[in-house]
Amino acid sequence: HVQLVESGGGSVQAGGSLKLSCSASGDTYEKRCMGLVRQAPGRQREGVATICGGSYTAYYSNSVKGRFTLSQDNAENTVYLQMNNLKPEDTAMYYCVARKRCCIGSACLEPDSFNYWGQGTQVTVS
Numbered sequence: 001h002v003q004l005v006e007s008g009g010g011s012v013q014a015g016g017s018l019k020l021s022c023s024a025s026g027d028t029y030e031k032r033c034m035g036l037v038r039q040a041p042g043r044q045r046e047g048v049a050t051i052c053g054g055s056y057t058a059y060y061s062n063s064v065k066g067r068f069t070l071s072q073d074n075a076e077n078t079v080y081l082q083m084n085n086l087k088p089e090d091t092a093m094y095y096c097v098a099r100k101r102c103c104i105g106s107a108c109l110e111p112d113s114f115n116y117w118g119q120g121t122q123v124t125v126s
Contacts, residue, residue: 002026002116004096006036009121012086018123020081022096030115031098034079035059035070037111038092038123047109048094049081052102059108064090086125093120 008020024031035050035058049070051058058070069082083090096118097111107113 002028002031002098004034004098004116004118006094006096006118006121009094009123011124011126014086014088014125016086016125017082017084018086019083020094020121020123021078022081022118023078024096024098024116025077028077030100032100032102033108034072034076034096034098035108035114036079036081036094037097037114037117038090038094040089040092043092045111046092047111050097050103050108051079052108059105061109083123086123088125090123091125092123094123095120 003026005023033052036048038048039045049060051070053076067085072079097114098116099114
């Protein structure tokens, strides 16, 4: 099993920045891709960004493209989401996620495709 832990959430004014970290432990060999999914109250879950092992390519939702950047450490067990120019509509609970299978494109952002989920960290933009 893979355990995921997020950190770095908080409150920020519109136009500000935050950086989330997402770390994997346990049977990390089981995962192929890591990313973040967010959910705001009353809204559906949204895949925000995903990156797969051995790749420098990250996939982003259209709503965050150009503002958010996802990267991973050399061990590929921690990913970092740099969030710039935050907007009130970015307010949500952000969940670290991982999946067992590789993916390409929009398939990497499908919330139901992730096998492992963290507890979530709140991001509030006012």
